[in-house]
Amino acid sequence: MSRSWIAVLSAAVLGVSVPLPAAAAGRAGLTLGLPATITATELGGGDSVVRVENTTGHDLSRVMLRLRLTGAAASRVELASADWCDHTRTTATCKVDRLSPGDGIAIRLDLRARKNAAHGAAGGVAVSAAAAGTAAVSGTFPVTVASPPYTDVSATAEQSAVYLHTGDTAALGVVYRNSGPVPARLRVADPAATGFDDVTWTDCPDDDGDACLVELPAGASRRLGLTMRLTGPQPAEPHVAMTVEGAYDRIVTDNLATYPVCVYDTGRCTRNVPGTHSDVFAAPSARAAAVEPVGVAADGSLGEDRAVALTAPEHEPVAVAQEAAQEPPYDFFDEVTGILVYSLLALFIIGASIALALRKRAADQP
Structure with missing residues (x-):
């Protein structure tokens, strides 16, 4: 018998309490x-981690961790993700075959408030863990539904209009401003530009393949530059779309930046540009093709906009030849009379045929 167990037995006899051996x-x-x-908010519940550890001195097998939304949480919150565990909207089950002494597993949860869920305390999450050959353990933690962090990010195109010849490369810019109280992560999609090529970011801090990622602190502004080359005389307006991640953007209608384009080759703009007459191109540069200017009357006022005031040709009636002989008007009595005449003629022919047949038959008899 070891000395530690002798000490325990001696203490029991003497009525003295001493710590048990480590194995016990x-x-x-x-x-x-x-x-x-x-x-939990409508954007998610952040990084919340549940852990279970093996505190025994030997391996544990068939380890299972279960999580379940209880109380009002089951109706106001949903389990959006639970790492590699099998989960529904209200439960999660995580299994491992073996867990060594001192090791554990950690599950990252994402609890997301349901749409229009009431704010405030919302029940909790019940957690239990079990393994073969050891006692199960359990616990709970509370859940609160709250409004997501709000922000307000807006996009402003630096150029109100872009004037180009076919083949020119435009240098454009868009400024993003965060007017909200919390930081925002922007995902700025690569510019969409029909009629352009060689579209390139010039100062993107984090290129994610098909988007530029920008960290924008509260109250801060950030400019992004881009270049693109005009390939044809009839382009569409380039535009840059943006979404906010990690915060709730109050207004999304100001997240798009667009660039009207005026092409010297045609003297046309993609929309009515402020400061020009109708959608006729502004005064061209030396490289521009000749474009008929807007007419000016003798009194100095603007005349008719001949470049855009296209009028459809007036309709000219085409003469249709009239037939020389006009058909007589329709007469019902004449039509009935004609039908009767033709009917009597048909009856006469049939009667004559029958009479001839009978006469021939009589002549053939002896």
Whole structure:
């Protein structure tokens, strides 16, 4: 018998309390690590982690961790993700075949408030862990539904209009401003530009392949530059779309930047540009093709806009030849009379045929 067990027995006889040996004290088996609370919004519940650890001195098999939304949380919150676990909107089950001493598993949860869910305390999450040959453990932590962090990011195109010849490369810019109280992460899509090529960001801080990622602190502004080359005389307006990640953007109608384009080759703009007459091109540069100017009357006032005031040709009636002989008007009596005459003629022919047949038959008899 070891000295530690002799000490325990002696203490029991004497009525003195002493700590048990380490092997005996390690029978708890599993321990849980739970968050103090989770705040769920319509954008998600952040990085909330649930842990289970093996505190025994031997391997544990068939380890299982279960999570379940309880109380009002089951109707106001949904489990959007739980790492690699099998999960529904209200439950998650995580399984491992073996867990070594001192090791554990950690599950990252994403609790998302349902649309229009009431704010405030919303029940909790019940957690339990079990393994073969050891006692199960359980615990809970509360859930609160809150409004997501609001921000207000707007996009402003630097150029009110772009004047180009076919083959020119335009240098454009868009300025983003965060007027909200919290930081925002912007995902700025690569510019869409029909009629252009060689579209390139010039100062993107983080190119994500098909978008530029920008971290924009509260109250800050950031400019993004881009270039593109005009390939034809009839382009569409280039535009740059943006979405906000990690925060709720109050107004999304100001997230798009567009650039009207005027082409010297045709003297046309993609829309009515402020400061010009109708949609006729502004005064061309030396390289521009000749374009008929807007007419000016003798009194100095603007005349008719001949470049855009296209009028459809007046309709000229085409003469249709009239037939020389006009058909007589329709007469019902004449039509009935004609039918009767033709009917009597048909009856006469049939009667004559029958009479001839009978006469021939009589002549043939002896």
